[in-house]
Structure formats: C-alpha cells, structure tokens
Amino acid sequence: MRLLPFEYAVRNLGRSTLRLVLSVLGSFLVVMLVIAAVAFVRGMEKSLIGSGSPDNVILLGAGSAESVERSELSPSVAGLVSASVPGIKTKLGLHYVSPEVHMSLVISARAGEDSTSSAVIRGVTPTAYLVHKQLRIVQGRAPLRGHDEVMVGQLAATRIGWQPEALEVGKTLWFDNRPWTIVGAFAASGTVMDAEIWCPLTDLQIAAKRDSLSCVILTLDGADFSDVDIFASTRLDLEIIAIREDQYYRQLVSFYRPIRLMVWVTASLIAMGGLFGGLNTLYAAFAARFREMGMLQSLGYSRAAVALSLMQESVLISLTGALLASAVALILLEGVAVKISMGAFGLVLDAPTLAIGLAAGLILGVVGAIPPTLNCLRQPIAEALKSA
Amino acid sequence: MIQCEKVTKEYHKGDNVIRPLDGLDLEIPSGHFLALMGPSGSGKTTLLNLIAGIDSPSSGTLRVDGLDLSGLSRGKLAAWRSQTIGYIFQLYNLVPVLTAYENVELPLLLHSMSRKERHRRVAGALDLVDLADRHSHYPRQLSGGQEQRVAIARAIVADPKVVVADEPTGDLDRDSASAIMALLQQLNRVLKKTLIMVTHDPKTADYADQTLHLDKGKLMDGRAASSGSALDDEVTP
Known part of the structure; x- marks a missing residue:
C-alpha cells in the first residue's frame, strides 16, 4: 500500500490554527489529568508498600490489625x-x-x-x-x-x-x-x-x-x-498478634481502594469528555475535507492510505498535547505532596507514570480519529467529489 | 479503446429507483477527444466516473483497453486508476497545504520511482502547463486558471492513457477557459491522450473531436466535430 507523505499530515495541522490550539489543549488537559491520577495512585501505593520491610514483624494488640493507632499492648x-x-x-x-x-x-x-x-x-x-x-x-x-x-x-x-x-x-x-x-x-x-x-x-x-x-x-x-x-x-x-510489616501496609493499600477507584473513575469520565470533545472537533475538521478525500482516492490512493493519514493527524495533535502535558506535569507536579488521612505522600512522576500519560494521549488520538475517519471515508468517491 | 455495453447505473432512494444511466452503449477509440453534454441529471458525470473507475455500473460491462472494470476489487481499481486515469475537476481540488509542485507530485508517489525521476516528471508537467515558475506557490497564491493548469499537470504527470475532465472550465472566466481548452486539446493531439470531457458549454465542446448528448441516462445523438473546428486555430499542436 502506497501511503500519503507524512508531511501532508503535518501540514494539514496548520489549516486552522484555532482548531489546532483547541485540539492540542483538549489532549493536554486529558493527559495532564491522567498523569495526575496515575501519579496520585502510584504515590499512595508506593508510600504504603514502601513503608513495610519484609524482614520486619509488627506486634499489635489483638483485634487491631487494621490500625496501629488503635492498637494497645x-x-x-x-x-x-x-x-x-x-x-x-x-x-x-x-x-x-x-x-x-x-x-x-x-x-x-x-x-x-x-x-x-x-x-x-x-x-x-x-x-x-x-x-x-x-x-x-x-x-x-x-x-x-x-x-x-x-x-x-x-x-x-x-x-x-x-x-x-x-x-x-x-x-x-x-x-x-x-x-x-x-x-x-x-x-x-x-x-x-x-x-x-x-x-x-x-x-x-x-x-x-x-x-x-x-x-x-x-x-x-x-x-x-x-x-x-x-x-x-x-x-x-x-493479647497480641503478629503481622509482617509489608503485609500490614498491603492491607492498608486495599483499605484505600475506594479512593483509587474514585480517582480512576473521575479521570476516566473527564478523559471521555475530552475524547468526545476531540471527536466533535475532528468530525467537523474531516467533514470539511470530504472532497479532498475523494480527490485523493480518485488519484489512486486507497481508503486505508487516506485513513492512515487522517489518523496521523489526530495522533500528532494528541501526542503534542501529551508531550506538553508531560513537560508541564514534570514542572508543576514533581515533588508535590498530597495529604490523606493516614499521612502524606509525594506524587510519583516516574517513567511509568509518564509512559501511561503518553499512552493515554496515543489512545486518545487513535480512538478519537476512528469515527470521524470512518465517517469521512464511508462516502463513495463520486459522492465525496460532489461535497461542498 | 473504451467500451460500454448496456451500462446501467441505479441508485435506490427509499422506494424510488434513480437511473442516471440506462443501458448505455458506447465506444470511444483511443486518442479520441469526446465531449459529453446534456442537462443536469442526464448522467454525464456518472458516465465519466464509471469510465474513471471511481464508480461501478449496476449492470452492463465497461472495458478499458479490454479490461473489465467491474471485475476489479476496490484496491485493484485504485491501482488501475493511478496508472490509467488522470482526473480534472471543475473546482481543481488542489490540496491547499501543498505547493503546486507537491500537488503535481501526489500521483507519482503511488508509483515506484526515484526522487530524481519524480522531479523530472513534475518539472516537465509544470513546464507543459507553463507554470514552471510557480512551482513553490500554494493554491491560494494562484489564480483560478493557474490552479486548473496545476490540476491538469497533476492529471497527466503519471502519463495516464485516459484523461477525464468534469466541467474543467466551469469555474473560469472566458479567457482562462480558452487557455485551458487549448491546453487540453494540445494534450489530446500532441500527447495522444484519450480525453473525455463533461461540459455545459457548447463553445467548450467545440474543442472536442466529437460531442455526445445525454438525456435521462441515454445517448440522444452523436456529432463528429470537424477536424477543422473554428477554434483549432487557437491551438498549437
């Protein structure tokens, strides 16, 4: 399959500066949120799991296995x-x-x-x-x-x-x-x-x-x-019980599962909002180019080649937003401490956190481009050429 | 040689059947310049699209140089178009973010060809349409006539056997239209391209070897243009 030049996708980004800025901003916000959520959850888990040593054993008052503060011995x-x-x-x-x-x-x-x-x-x-x-x-x-x-x-x-x-x-x-x-x-x-x-x-x-x-x-x-x-x-x-220290803190991790779930649900809902916003923008952007898509197919470019080019545009936008979000997150969130009931922990902005953020940007770009691309290419070439 | 045998094209709209082409028989010899005329909805553009392989007949057979297009898959049809067809549109359909050079180069990217060879062909095509000095201009920096000439260069750069043109002068002023028609006639006469053109304008049709009239999906009559058309003098073969 012969592909359209990558430069075509790159240059298409500049067709509407406002649309480009809004799309990148949308991706930026979604990825920033995902990075913050991942950094929060990883920070909390790391803090709890890192608190326990496998060589240590805690002796607690019987019946207080879930909280050292309530224990008495x-x-x-x-x-x-x-x-x-x-x-x-x-x-x-x-x-x-x-x-x-x-x-x-x-x-x-x-x-x-x-x-x-x-x-x-x-x-x-x-x-x-x-x-x-x-x-x-x-x-x-x-x-x-x-x-x-x-x-x-x-x-x-x-x-x-x-x-x-x-x-x-x-x-x-x-x-x-x-x-x-x-x-x-x-x-x-x-x-x-x-x-x-x-x-x-x-x-x-x-x-x-x-x-x-x-x-x-x-x-x-x-x-x-x-x-x-x-x-x-x-x-x-x-009246005491023994528990491995690392096991004690793993139990605390599961105690905070509802918080993690709430963080993920919130992040997912906002990400979906961002996804639908991006879909709407791409629908309008691609729909304005029906005729051009028809022309490219009339030259002999396959639907797959045209679809891939549209996908490249979408991924370029979302990854630009994702990279910006990663950079801003490193500047703004690195070292930030979060207070929760059992203490405080630092947000974890390590390579896996940023990789998850970038992956979210990539998914946003790919998934967000599929419906508008299909909408763009489902039209027969002859119909597309007649589009306004 | 383009052969249409009982070619019918039907669309279904609800319970209604719309038939832009109805059992059309037609033969177009290689190297011929054919103008298709007729009222709106008569099936001109539908026939053009069928010949260009961007649409398929509902029934009947359409052969180009003996190849039955209805037997080709979508992918093979796309590959066939890239090698055989050059398409000229009324509204030029240039890609606004690409320069004139890059627009003309687009069809060549579908072929296995060195960059040097592509450059030679694009430069040759732009030279032929007298726009060599505008190669780095974007469509918005060109006049309508110049845009159409870039589109013509794009249509011929891959050296297709058949060039189809849908109202190529429909969006141009009279002078630009004459220049474009002279150029198309030159393509037909010098480069021996088979040229099929849809037009509403009888003066534009006069450039063709033959004009056929379509009405309600059927050919109404045929008229072989005299080789000594009054407009021939404007062309330098």
Missing part, C-alpha cells in the same frame, strides 16, 4: 519478645526491637492557639533507627529523652497543613499544653514515616498519659515469621 511485650524469640537481629548486643506509640494529636504553632491541626506523632526509642532502615536524619539530630524535643519528617508540614517554614529546625510546636522544640528533620522517602513527627517514647507516653504501647516492631535475622507468630499466639496473656 503492654510495655512488657518488647522485653518479652526479645527474650523469648531467638533469631531477632542484634547489633552490639542490642536487639532490633522497637517499642512504639503512634498517635494523632492536635498541635499548634503557638501557646493557647485554637488549633485544629492534627499530626501523626510517633514515640520511639533509639532502636527505632535500627528497625526503620529507610529513615535518615537530614538536618539536626535525634530528639533526646526528657527534653521535650521532636524531629519532623519532610512531608509532616503537608500532612498537618502548615507551611514548611513552621516546622523548621529550631522552631517550636505545641501539644499537651507545652512547647516541643524541633531539633532535627528526617527523610524516609516513599514511606508513611515521611509525614510523621517523632519524639522519645517516654515523653510521648507522659504527654498522652498512657503507658501502653501501640506496637512493637522487630527485625528478623535467623528467626522467621512463624517463630514470632507462635510467640504471639501462645502468650495469650499478652
């Missing part, structure tokens, strides 16, 4: 599990066992301020830095026990809804009616910890007036999960 669990389960990772005689309290507390920037900002605060001991390998302190130092000190994750401000300057090292924040000095900042990219505020375990227990723990997280070495699971199920007095 005895402070003795950390010591008991260290002593009872051989094969827990150790370093210089220190067991990788991290007793933790996870709480959502209302915080404020100033004393007496009527604040509605809540933050996820995690009370930890130094072993937390052994267990949570993703975390690194990027500024300042870890908070010391008994000094009312905290350190903040790099997305904590987004999670709370504050300006990042409010949580700079050296600033003070208030909870439990007393000031807490920010002495450090940490990063735990791609995990839920990134949006948290950490303080010493005992300081938080005093502030929250609780002596129970939320969980104990431990890292396995020679032992495997079943050893911890047997410990949890045989120590009925402790």
Whole structure:
C-alpha cells in the first residue's frame, strides 16, 4: 500500500490554527489529568508498600490489625519478645526491637492557639533507627529523652497543613499544653514515616498519659515469621498478634481502594469528555475535507492510505498535547505532596507514570480519529467529489 | 479503446429507483477527444466516473483497453486508476497545504520511482502547463486558471492513457477557459491522450473531436466535430 507523505499530515495541522490550539489543549488537559491520577495512585501505593520491610514483624494488640493507632499492648511485650524469640537481629548486643506509640494529636504553632491541626506523632526509642532502615536524619539530630524535643519528617508540614517554614529546625510546636522544640528533620522517602513527627517514647507516653504501647516492631535475622507468630499466639496473656510489616501496609493499600477507584473513575469520565470533545472537533475538521478525500482516492490512493493519514493527524495533535502535558506535569507536579488521612505522600512522576500519560494521549488520538475517519471515508468517491 | 455495453447505473432512494444511466452503449477509440453534454441529471458525470473507475455500473460491462472494470476489487481499481486515469475537476481540488509542485507530485508517489525521476516528471508537467515558475506557490497564491493548469499537470504527470475532465472550465472566466481548452486539446493531439470531457458549454465542446448528448441516462445523438473546428486555430499542436 502506497501511503500519503507524512508531511501532508503535518501540514494539514496548520489549516486552522484555532482548531489546532483547541485540539492540542483538549489532549493536554486529558493527559495532564491522567498523569495526575496515575501519579496520585502510584504515590499512595508506593508510600504504603514502601513503608513495610519484609524482614520486619509488627506486634499489635489483638483485634487491631487494621490500625496501629488503635492498637494497645503492654510495655512488657518488647522485653518479652526479645527474650523469648531467638533469631531477632542484634547489633552490639542490642536487639532490633522497637517499642512504639503512634498517635494523632492536635498541635499548634503557638501557646493557647485554637488549633485544629492534627499530626501523626510517633514515640520511639533509639532502636527505632535500627528497625526503620529507610529513615535518615537530614538536618539536626535525634530528639533526646526528657527534653521535650521532636524531629519532623519532610512531608509532616503537608500532612498537618502548615507551611514548611513552621516546622523548621529550631522552631517550636505545641501539644499537651507545652512547647516541643524541633531539633532535627528526617527523610524516609516513599514511606508513611515521611509525614510523621517523632519524639522519645517516654515523653510521648507522659504527654498522652498512657503507658501502653501501640506496637512493637522487630527485625528478623535467623528467626522467621512463624517463630514470632507462635510467640504471639501462645502468650495469650499478652493479647497480641503478629503481622509482617509489608503485609500490614498491603492491607492498608486495599483499605484505600475506594479512593483509587474514585480517582480512576473521575479521570476516566473527564478523559471521555475530552475524547468526545476531540471527536466533535475532528468530525467537523474531516467533514470539511470530504472532497479532498475523494480527490485523493480518485488519484489512486486507497481508503486505508487516506485513513492512515487522517489518523496521523489526530495522533500528532494528541501526542503534542501529551508531550506538553508531560513537560508541564514534570514542572508543576514533581515533588508535590498530597495529604490523606493516614499521612502524606509525594506524587510519583516516574517513567511509568509518564509512559501511561503518553499512552493515554496515543489512545486518545487513535480512538478519537476512528469515527470521524470512518465517517469521512464511508462516502463513495463520486459522492465525496460532489461535497461542498 | 473504451467500451460500454448496456451500462446501467441505479441508485435506490427509499422506494424510488434513480437511473442516471440506462443501458448505455458506447465506444470511444483511443486518442479520441469526446465531449459529453446534456442537462443536469442526464448522467454525464456518472458516465465519466464509471469510465474513471471511481464508480461501478449496476449492470452492463465497461472495458478499458479490454479490461473489465467491474471485475476489479476496490484496491485493484485504485491501482488501475493511478496508472490509467488522470482526473480534472471543475473546482481543481488542489490540496491547499501543498505547493503546486507537491500537488503535481501526489500521483507519482503511488508509483515506484526515484526522487530524481519524480522531479523530472513534475518539472516537465509544470513546464507543459507553463507554470514552471510557480512551482513553490500554494493554491491560494494562484489564480483560478493557474490552479486548473496545476490540476491538469497533476492529471497527466503519471502519463495516464485516459484523461477525464468534469466541467474543467466551469469555474473560469472566458479567457482562462480558452487557455485551458487549448491546453487540453494540445494534450489530446500532441500527447495522444484519450480525453473525455463533461461540459455545459457548447463553445467548450467545440474543442472536442466529437460531442455526445445525454438525456435521462441515454445517448440522444452523436456529432463528429470537424477536424477543422473554428477554434483549432487557437491551438498549437
């Protein structure tokens, strides 16, 4: 099959500048939306899945498997599990066992301020830095026990809804009616910890007036999960359950499935709107060229060749919009953090996200061109030549 | 040689049958210049389209150089058109986004041909229609007469045996029309192209070797134009 020159398709784009601009803009908006939706969903999944390590096991209060914040267990669990389960990772005689309290507390920037900002605060001991390998302190130092000190994750401000300057090292924040000095900042990219505020375990227990723990997280070495699971199920007095850390966060992913579904449905509906808008534009554009299509066929170009040329035009428009959308998304969305109930996460604008955006642009171009092309070519040549 | 045997073309519109051509018999010798005249709806353009292979008869046989067109698939018919037919339209039908050169080159892209050979043929065709100096002009930069000359160059550039023209001067002023007709006559006489032209204008028809009148899908009469037509003097063979 002999094809029409590609340049013919390219030059046809310039027939109507306004139509070209509107069509590219339509594709741009649809692809931008798809990229944003994909970046959101991938960011959320990455954050949750990245939070769990396959070597870590979480001990939670029985009946609290779906939420560590609602869990309560005895402070003795950390010591008991260290002593009872051989094969827990150790370093210089220190067991990788991290007793933790996870709480959502209302915080404020100033004393007496009527604040509605809540933050996820995690009370930890130094072993937390052994267990949570993703975390690194990027500024300042870890908070010391008994000094009312905290350190903040790099997305904590987004999670709370504050300006990042409010949580700079050296600033003070208030909870439990007393000031807490920010002495450090940490990063735990791609995990839920990134949006948290950490303080010493005992300081938080005093502030929250609780002596129970939320969980104990431990890292396995020679032992495997079943050893911890047997410990949890045989120590009925402790009323605890064991769950792999990565499995815990995978469960959270499924908990957020309705949000993902809503994002996809919204993106799909708007994309369909864009598709129908594009269809309408192409119908008008191609219908104005019935006679030209007839002429090309009268010269000997096959219907397929003419259809392919029209398809090229449509794909060129949609891919131009898609490339623009990718570039703008990289500029505007890269590094943007999104707040959800369990914390905050960064939009993921990696190669797969952009590839999905470009694929959406390509599909938009191809699918959007099929009905107008068929409409254009279903006419017999003789009829097309008589068109206005 | 173009042979039409009992060629009928029917369209169905609801319960009505419209028959633009009704059992037409016609033979057009190779190298002939035939004008088709008749009132609107008489079947002139339908016959032209059948001969050009862009439409198919409902019944009857249409042969061009012995080839029965009704036996060809859509794809083969398209390939046959690209090799055999040059089509000249009343409204030129040039592609507005292509230059005169590129418009003329379009039919050659359907043939296996080097770029150099294409260039030689396009330049030759534009030279023949006296538009060599307008090769880089877009249709909007040309007059109606010039556009039609580009269309003629496009119709002959692939060296087809048959050139069909549907009201080639219908959208032109008298002077431009005369120039176009002189050019078509030259194509017929010098390049020996079989030329079939639909026209409403008897003066335009006078350039042809023969004029046939169609009415209600049937040939009414035939008139062989004298080889010494009054307009012949305007042509330089």
